[in-house]
Amino acid sequence: MSTVIQIAYLVASVLFIIGIKYLGKTKDARRGNILSAVGMLIAIVATMLTIEVVTFLEIFICILIGSVIGLYYATKVPMTKIPEMVALFNGFGGLASFAVGLSDYFLKSSTSLESLDAVNLTSIILSVLIGGVTFTGSMIAYLKLDGKVSGQPITFSGQHLLNLVLLIAFIAASVFVFLDPTNLTLILILVVISLLLGILTVIPIGGADMPVVISLLNSYSGMAACATGFILNNNVLIVAGSLVGASGIILTQIMCKAMNRSLTNVLLGGFGQTVATGGQEGPAVVIKEIGVEETAMLFDSASSVIVVPGYGMAVAQAQHVIRELMEQCEKRNIDFRFAIHPVAGRMPGHMNVLLAEANISYDKLIEMEAINDDFSNTDLVFVVGANDVVNPAARTNPQSPIFGMPILNADKAKTVIVSKRSMGKGYAGIENELFGYPNCLMLFGDAKQTITKVVGEMKEMS
Numbered sequence: 001m002s003t004v005i006q007i008a009y010l011v012a013s014v015l016f017i018i019g020i021k022y023l024g025k026t027k028d029a030r031r032g033n034i035l036s037a038v039g040m041l042i043a044i045v046a047t048m049l050t051i052e053v054v055t056f057l058e059i060f061i062c063i064l065i066g067s068v069i070g071l072y073y074a075t076k077v078p079m080t081k082i083p084e085m086v087a088l089f090n091g092f093g094g095l096a097s098f099a100v101g102l103s104d105y106f107l108k109s110s111t112s113l114e115s116l117d118a119v120n121l122t123s124i125i126l127s128v129l130i131g132g133v134t135f136t137g138s139m140i141a142y143l144k145l146d147g148k149v150s151g152q153p154i155t156f157s158g159q160h161l162l163n164l165v166l167l168i169a170f171i172a173a174s175v176f177v178f179l180d181p182t183n184l185t186l187i188l189i190l191v192v193i194s195l196l197l198g199i200l201t202v203i204p205i206g207g208a209d210m211p212v213v214i215s216l217l218n219s220y221s222g223m224a225a226c227a228t229g230f231i232l233n234n235n236v237l238i239v240a241g242s243l244v245g246a247s248g249i250i251l252t253q254i255m256c257k258a259m260n261r262s263l264t265n266v267l268l269g270g271f272g273q274t275v276a277t278g279g280q281e282g283p284a285v286v287i288k289e290i291g292v293e294e295t296a297m298l299f300d301s302a303s304s305v306i307v308v309p310g311y312g313m314a315v316a317q318a319q320h321v322i323r324e325l326m327e328q329c330e331k332r333n334i335d336f337r338f339a340i341h342p343v344a345g346r347m348p349g350h351m352n353v354l355l356a357e358a359n360i361s362y363d364k365l366i367e368m369e370a371i372n373d374d375f376s377n378t379d380l381v382f383v384v385g386a387n388d389v390v391n392p393a394a395r396t397n398p399q400s401p402i403f404g405m406p407i408l409n410a411d412k413a414k415t416v417i418v419s420k421r422s423m424g425k426g427y428a429g430i431e432n433e434l435f436g437y438p439n440c441l442m443l444f445g446d447a448k449q450t451i452t453k454v455v456g457e458m459k460e461m462s
Contacts, residue, residue, distance in 0.1 A: 001049065008046035009236040015039030016243055026352055027362040043236045080314045082353065083214060083346035087142040090217040094134025097224035101127030102191070104231050109182050116181045123230035125174045125190065130224040132194025133201065138217050140202040145210060145346055154203040163200050166193050211343040211350075212255040219248025251348055258342035258368075260394075260405040290441035292450060295417060296457035299325070302379040304335040306371065308410055309351045310344050312385020312420065316447035319358040322384065325451055326360065328458045338364050339371045339381075339408050341389035372409050381413040383434075384447050385420070391432045400430060416440045419447045 016039045022032025048059055077085050101124045108116050143149035170193045177186045205213055222244025229237030256262060290298075299305065307326075313319060329336045338360070344351045352365055375381060383390055390410040393400040410416055411434050418440060434440050443450055 005046045005049060006235070008042050009239075012039040012043040012046070012236050013239040015042070016240055020243060020247055026356070026365060040240075043240070046236070047234065078317075080311075080317075081146075083210065083350065084142050084145045086214055086347055087138050087145060087217065090214070090221045091135045091138030091142065093221035094131045094138060094217075094224050096131075097127045097221075097228040098131030098135055098194075100228045101125075101131060101231060102187070105187060118178070120231065121178060121181060123227050125177065126227040127224060127231060128187075128190050129170060129194045129197075130220055130227060132191065133198040134217055134220040134224055136195045136198030137202040137213075137220070138198075140199055141205075141210065141213050141217060144202075144205075149203075153205060159200065159204060163197065166197055166200070169193055170197075209259060210346050211348055212252060212259055214347045215248055215252040215255050219245050219252055222246075222248055255343060255348060258406055260402070286436055288441050290417060290443055292443075292453040293457055295441075295443055295450075296454045296461065298380055298415060298417065299329060299334075299382075299454065300332065300458060300461055302329075302334055302415075304378045305329055305337070305380045305382060306375065306378050306410075306413070307336070307338045308341070308344075308381060308383045308386045308390055308408055309338060309355065310384065310386025310389065311346060311350070312387075313447055314345060314350065314354055314385070316385065318384060318419075318447040318451055319354045319360075321448055321451045321455060322355075323358045323360050324455045325458075326364070328455055328462070331462065336364070337366050337371065339368065339375075339410075340365050341368050341386070341408055344386055344389050368406065368408055375409040376412040378413045379415065381410045381416045383410055383416060383418040384451075387420075387432055388430070390434055391430070392437075393430065393433045396433065402430065410434065411437055411439070414439065417443050419443045419445075419450060421446060 015035050019032040019034075019036030019039065022028040022035065044063075048056065051059070073085060104120075105116075105124045108120070140149065170190060173186050173189045173193070177183065177190070180186065202213060222241045224241070226238055226241025226245055229235070229239075229241055307322060309319075309322075313322070326336045338351075338355060340351050342348065345354075355365060356362070386408075388394075388402055388405075388407075390408050391400075391402060392407070392411050394402045394405040394407045397403055416434065416437070416439055418435065420442065422444065435442060
């Protein structure tokens, strides 16, 4: 039976690896999810065969309760709230590892002290640290994304020094735990410090950097699961946690590059603090507004169109009507594509998920590096709810907080139409230079309503 279980774990691990590989391409992502889910099912069934503490009935009841909760939120949570849900999932993953580490410590310290060897204690301490940081950090990220806590950076004097002191205190307390494993006070100190570190490393992060935070916390949850695998001596949990942790760090690096941040700053929780300031104020920009009829005429006369989606599209739930706009353009043999910035939205891949929900073909979704050179040869760029990812200040204004951040070159197109509710600033809290450019026109109003009207005008033209 032991051999069968290990083989099952091996099969599950291979499915995890293949699943993650498929997630690298949008068109294969669904298959990757299914393979990974099958791998997890195999791992759970194999693990159930080794459990003696609880019965299959009790496990089934827990699975049923969890599945009902997951199904409810999967069907009820709107697409605009997906980043918040991902933050919560990361937090729950960290909390699970945190709880397993503590429960294993209390169990062994009260019954079999000799089993608290160096490897086991190290795993428990790492589970408490990473799990605690992931849990409270994810909760703060959720509160920021949901608007319950200000999305602006929350900073105070000596913040980084306090984080360093807490980290040193955690290391010192960990050393004393090795010297006296039964000292409950030391464990409680580790618990409090880990929870505080999670809060203090996320509160100084501005809302514009949330895609990086979500990716990093996802990596933390994987590392916490890996540490839990060592505690439970479970090979598949070690492999799965390592895969999530490593892939999360790689994705975080990609996000950092897209935000012009360094990974070191991310790990230290010291990025996003300048987001609240917009740098030096420039001269007042002249805004040129366009109406629905004129917008429809520009689409009708264009030979190539690139749509730049952003979080505003998610808020307006405009992805379905944008598909109708695409269909009208394609009837006119207009080249119609979408430019996807790595950090558009509130989490990695947010725009891809929204557009896929509207059944827009994956080959229409072009990543920034592959499409940026095409903007200068494009007749019309339609920016829907995006702001910071098309702000030329990232190239032209050294005083801007986003200076150096790679952006989509929307401003180089022949004509740019920006769909916005108002002249409100983006999540980075700075003015967008693009809005005052001579080739930029502003289409004000709810994106879903205005684009619906544009589509209606185009249908009348045909």
